[in-house]
Amino acid sequence: SQTIHQWPATLVQPVGSPLSLECTVEGTSNPNLYWYRQAAGRGLQLLFYSVGIGQISSEVPQNLSASRPQDRQFILSSKKLLLSDSGFYLCAWKGIANTGELFFGEGSRLTVL
Amino acid sequence: AQKVTQAQTEISVVEKEDVTLDCVYETRDTTYYLFWYKQPPSGELVFLIRRNSFDEQNEISGRYSWNFQKSTSSFNFTITASQVVDSAVYFCALSERIYNFNKFYFGSGTKLNVKP
Numbered sequence: 001s002q003t004i005h006q007w008p009a010t011l012v013q014p015v016g017s018p019l020s021l022e023c024t025v026e027g028t029s030n031p032n033l034y035w036y037r038q039a040a041g042r043g044l045q046l047l048f049y050s051v052g053i054g055q056i057s058s059e060v061p062q063n064l065s066a067s068r069p070q071d072r073q074f075i076l077s078s079k080k081l082l083l084s085d086s087g088f089y090l091c092a093w094k095g096i097a098n099t100g101e102l103f104f105g106e107g108s109r110l111t112v113l
Numbered sequence: 114a115q116k117v118t119q120a121q122t123e124i125s126v127v128e129k130e131d132v133t134l135d136c137v138y139e140t141r142d143t144t145y146y147l148f149w150y151k152q153p154p155s156g157e158l159v160f161l162i163r164r165n166s167f168d169e170q171n172e173i174s175g176r177y178s179w180n181f182q183k184s185t186s187s188f189n190f191t192i193t194a195s196q197v198v199d200s201a202v203y204f205c206a207l208s209e210r211i212y213n214f215n216k217f218y219f220g221s222g223t224k225l226n227v228k229p
Contacts, residue, residue: 032214043221044204051214088156094215099165101148102206102217104158 002027006091006105013112019064019078021108023091026072031093033074034102035066038088050074086112116140117207119220126195127228134190134223136205142166146208146215147181147188152222153201164188195227 006023013019025031035047046059048066056066063082067075074091088109092102118137126132138147149161162172164181172179176193192199205220 034217036219044219046217049214049216057214090158092158099146099163100215101146101160101163101208102158103160104150107156109156 002093002103004091004093004103004105006089006108008108009106011108011110013081013110015083015112016080019076019081019085019110021076021089021091021110023074023076023105024072025074025093028072028093028095030071031095033068034092034094035074035076036090036092038090040087044090048076081110081112083112086110115220116218117205117220119203119205119223121223122221123224123226125226125228128197129194131191131193132195132225132227134192134203134205134225136188136190136220138186138188138205138207138218140186140207140209142209144210148206148208148217149179149188149190150204150206150219151201152204158204161190192225195225197227197229200225200227 003026033050036044037047038044048056048058050056050068053068053071063085064078088107090107091105094100094102116139121135145166147164150158151161152158162179169181169183178191180189202222202224204222207218208215
Protein backbone atom coordinates (compact mmCIF):
# COMPACT_ATOMS: atom_id res chain seq x y z
CA SER A 1 0.00 0.00 0.00
CA GLN A 2 1.05 3.57 -0.57
CA THR A 3 2.16 5.82 2.26
CA ILE A 4 3.29 9.39 2.51
CA HIS A 5 5.41 10.78 5.27
CA GLN A 6 6.68 14.26 5.93
CA TRP A 7 8.96 15.72 8.56
CA PRO A 8 9.62 17.40 10.82
CA ALA A 9 6.15 17.56 12.36
CA THR A 10 6.86 20.76 14.24
CA LEU A 11 9.45 23.43 13.70
CA VAL A 12 10.20 26.72 15.42
CA GLN A 13 12.67 28.86 13.53
CA PRO A 14 13.99 32.42 13.87
CA VAL A 15 13.47 34.95 11.11
CA GLY A 16 16.25 34.74 8.56
CA SER A 17 17.09 31.11 9.20
CA PRO A 18 16.90 28.43 6.50
CA LEU A 19 14.17 25.83 6.13
CA SER A 20 13.96 22.33 4.83
CA LEU A 21 10.82 20.21 4.94
CA GLU A 22 10.96 16.77 3.46
CA CYS A 23 8.27 14.52 2.06
CA THR A 24 8.57 10.95 0.81
CA VAL A 25 6.08 8.62 -0.78
CA GLU A 26 6.30 4.84 -0.72
CA GLY A 27 4.52 2.16 -2.70
CA THR A 28 3.99 4.04 -5.94
CA SER A 29 5.97 5.27 -8.91
CA ASN A 30 6.01 8.59 -10.72
CA PRO A 31 3.47 10.28 -8.48
CA ASN A 32 2.34 13.86 -8.90
CA LEU A 33 3.55 15.69 -5.79
CA TYR A 34 2.20 18.84 -4.18
CA TRP A 35 3.08 21.28 -1.42
CA TYR A 36 0.25 23.21 0.20
CA ARG A 37 0.29 25.79 2.95
CA GLN A 38 -2.52 26.43 5.37
CA ALA A 39 -2.37 29.68 7.30
CA ALA A 40 -4.05 29.66 10.71
CA GLY A 41 -7.80 29.24 10.34
CA ARG A 42 -7.70 29.41 6.58
CA GLY A 43 -7.88 27.22 3.53
CA LEU A 44 -5.21 25.46 1.54
CA GLN A 45 -2.95 27.37 -0.79
CA LEU A 46 -1.08 25.44 -3.47
CA LEU A 47 2.59 26.38 -3.39
CA PHE A 48 4.34 23.94 -5.72
CA TYR A 49 3.64 20.86 -7.73
CA SER A 50 5.77 18.38 -9.58
CA VAL A 51 5.03 15.84 -12.29
CA GLY A 52 8.50 14.30 -12.33
CA ILE A 53 12.09 14.43 -11.12
CA GLY A 54 13.47 17.94 -11.40
CA GLN A 55 10.17 19.30 -12.70
CA ILE A 56 8.80 21.94 -10.36
CA SER A 57 6.03 24.43 -10.96
CA SER A 58 5.37 27.31 -8.64
CA GLU A 59 1.90 28.68 -8.10
CA VAL A 60 2.65 31.86 -6.24
CA PRO A 61 5.75 34.04 -5.97
CA GLN A 62 7.18 33.65 -2.53
CA ASN A 63 10.16 33.16 -0.32
CA LEU A 64 10.10 29.39 -0.75
CA SER A 65 11.44 26.91 -3.27
CA ALA A 66 10.88 23.23 -3.93
CA SER A 67 12.96 20.42 -5.35
CA ARG A 68 12.38 16.84 -6.40
CA PRO A 69 15.74 15.10 -6.38
CA GLN A 70 14.21 11.61 -6.55
CA ASP A 71 10.97 10.22 -7.91
CA ARG A 72 9.30 9.93 -4.53
CA GLN A 73 10.99 12.74 -2.65
CA PHE A 74 9.75 16.31 -2.49
CA ILE A 75 11.55 19.01 -0.52
CA LEU A 76 10.37 22.48 0.46
CA SER A 77 13.10 24.98 1.26
CA SER A 78 13.86 28.54 2.10
CA LYS A 79 17.17 30.35 2.43
CA LYS A 80 15.82 33.00 4.79
CA LEU A 81 12.51 32.61 6.57
CA LEU A 82 10.06 35.46 7.01
CA LEU A 83 7.43 35.84 9.70
CA SER A 84 4.79 35.37 7.01
CA ASP A 85 6.14 31.90 6.26
CA SER A 86 4.57 30.58 9.45
CA GLY A 87 1.84 28.05 8.82
CA PHE A 88 0.92 24.43 8.41
CA TYR A 89 2.58 22.80 5.43
CA LEU A 90 1.08 19.77 3.80
CA CYS A 91 2.64 17.47 1.26
CA ALA A 92 0.36 15.39 -0.96
CA TRP A 93 0.62 12.87 -3.75
CA LYS A 94 -1.60 11.58 -6.49
CA GLY A 95 -1.28 8.88 -9.10
CA ILE A 96 -0.69 9.92 -12.70
CA ALA A 97 -4.13 8.86 -13.90
CA ASN A 98 -6.70 11.57 -14.51
CA THR A 99 -8.90 10.21 -11.78
CA GLY A 100 -7.94 9.95 -8.20
CA GLU A 101 -7.73 11.96 -5.07
CA LEU A 102 -4.87 13.57 -3.23
CA PHE A 103 -3.38 11.77 -0.28
CA PHE A 104 -1.87 14.00 2.34
CA GLY A 105 1.00 13.66 4.74
CA GLU A 106 0.73 14.39 8.42
CA GLY A 107 1.68 18.02 7.99
CA SER A 108 4.52 20.19 9.32
CA ARG A 109 3.73 23.10 11.59
CA LEU A 110 6.21 25.94 11.14
CA THR A 111 6.42 28.88 13.49
CA VAL A 112 8.77 31.68 12.55
CA LEU A 113 9.69 33.98 15.44
CA ALA B 114 -12.75 34.31 -8.71
CA GLN B 115 -12.99 31.45 -6.28
CA LYS B 116 -13.16 28.05 -7.93
CA VAL B 117 -14.65 26.46 -4.81
CA THR B 118 -16.79 28.37 -2.35
CA GLN B 119 -17.74 27.17 1.09
CA ALA B 120 -19.85 30.00 2.38
CA GLN B 121 -20.26 28.55 5.87
CA THR B 122 -17.19 29.44 7.88
CA GLU B 123 -18.30 27.73 11.06
CA ILE B 124 -21.33 25.71 12.12
CA SER B 125 -22.28 24.58 15.60
CA VAL B 126 -24.81 21.85 16.24
CA VAL B 127 -25.85 19.68 19.12
CA GLU B 128 -25.13 15.99 18.96
CA LYS B 129 -27.69 13.96 16.98
CA GLU B 130 -28.70 16.91 14.84
CA ASP B 131 -28.36 16.66 11.07
CA VAL B 132 -26.07 19.17 9.42
CA THR B 133 -25.39 20.07 5.78
CA LEU B 134 -22.16 21.61 4.59
CA ASP B 135 -22.48 23.59 1.39
CA CYS B 136 -20.06 23.64 -1.51
CA VAL B 137 -20.38 25.55 -4.78
CA TYR B 138 -17.80 25.21 -7.53
CA GLU B 139 -16.96 26.91 -10.78
CA THR B 140 -15.40 25.30 -13.83
CA ARG B 141 -15.56 25.40 -17.61
CA ASP B 142 -14.35 21.84 -18.00
CA THR B 143 -16.77 19.08 -18.88
CA THR B 144 -14.64 16.52 -17.08
CA TYR B 145 -13.73 17.28 -13.52
CA TYR B 146 -13.76 15.73 -10.07
CA LEU B 147 -15.13 16.84 -6.76
CA PHE B 148 -13.94 15.82 -3.32
CA TRP B 149 -14.60 16.22 0.36
CA TYR B 150 -11.87 16.04 2.97
CA LYS B 151 -12.00 16.06 6.74
CA GLN B 152 -9.33 17.78 8.82
CA PRO B 153 -9.51 16.75 12.49
CA PRO B 154 -7.59 18.73 15.13
CA SER B 155 -4.50 16.63 14.44
CA GLY B 156 -4.22 18.45 11.10
CA GLU B 157 -3.94 15.66 8.56
CA LEU B 158 -6.48 15.82 5.75
CA VAL B 159 -8.53 12.67 5.41
CA PHE B 160 -10.16 11.85 2.10
CA LEU B 161 -13.91 11.20 2.33
CA ILE B 162 -15.32 11.01 -1.18
CA ARG B 163 -14.67 11.59 -4.87
CA ARG B 164 -17.27 12.22 -7.56
CA ASN B 165 -16.69 12.67 -11.27
CA SER B 166 -18.62 15.17 -13.34
CA PHE B 167 -20.55 12.49 -15.21
CA ASP B 168 -21.97 10.81 -12.16
CA GLU B 169 -24.68 12.82 -10.46
CA GLN B 170 -25.97 9.99 -8.35
CA ASN B 171 -26.15 10.87 -4.72
CA GLU B 172 -24.08 8.74 -2.43
CA ILE B 173 -24.61 7.54 1.09
CA SER B 174 -21.99 6.07 3.36
CA GLY B 175 -23.27 5.39 6.85
CA ARG B 176 -24.21 8.73 8.39
CA TYR B 177 -22.62 10.64 5.51
CA SER B 178 -24.37 11.56 2.29
CA TRP B 179 -23.44 13.73 -0.65
CA ASN B 180 -25.69 15.61 -3.06
CA PHE B 181 -24.11 16.50 -6.41
CA GLN B 182 -26.13 18.83 -8.65
CA LYS B 183 -24.50 20.04 -11.85
CA SER B 184 -27.40 22.40 -12.57
CA THR B 185 -26.48 24.46 -9.54
CA SER B 186 -22.75 23.56 -9.47
CA SER B 187 -23.11 22.30 -5.95
CA PHE B 188 -21.72 19.34 -4.06
CA ASN B 189 -23.21 19.39 -0.59
CA PHE B 190 -22.33 17.12 2.30
CA THR B 191 -24.81 16.03 4.94
CA ILE B 192 -24.03 14.36 8.24
CA THR B 193 -27.00 12.64 9.80
CA ALA B 194 -27.24 12.26 13.56
CA SER B 195 -24.00 14.14 14.14
CA GLN B 196 -21.55 13.00 16.78
CA VAL B 197 -18.85 14.80 18.73
CA VAL B 198 -16.23 12.92 16.71
CA ASP B 199 -17.51 14.68 13.59
CA SER B 200 -16.08 17.93 14.91
CA ALA B 201 -13.46 19.00 12.37
CA VAL B 202 -12.83 21.33 9.46
CA TYR B 203 -14.28 20.03 6.23
CA PHE B 204 -12.91 20.99 2.85
CA CYS B 205 -14.54 20.71 -0.54
CA ALA B 206 -12.21 20.48 -3.54
CA LEU B 207 -12.35 20.55 -7.33
CA SER B 208 -9.85 18.87 -9.63
CA GLU B 209 -9.27 19.93 -13.22
CA ARG B 210 -6.91 18.35 -15.72
CA ILE B 211 -4.29 20.72 -17.08
CA TYR B 212 -2.12 19.00 -19.69
CA ASN B 213 -0.53 16.11 -17.79
CA PHE B 214 -1.41 17.34 -14.35
CA ASN B 215 -4.41 17.51 -12.06
CA LYS B 216 -4.79 20.81 -10.31
CA PHE B 217 -6.79 20.80 -7.10
CA TYR B 218 -8.68 23.81 -5.82
CA PHE B 219 -9.80 23.81 -2.22
CA GLY B 220 -12.52 25.81 -0.58
CA SER B 221 -11.73 27.78 2.55
CA GLY B 222 -13.24 25.08 4.74
CA THR B 223 -16.18 24.84 7.12
CA LYS B 224 -15.46 24.28 10.78
CA LEU B 225 -18.05 21.98 12.33
CA ASN B 226 -18.51 21.99 16.09
CA VAL B 227 -20.67 19.20 17.45
CA LYS B 228 -21.55 19.74 21.07
CA PRO B 229 -22.61 16.95 23.40
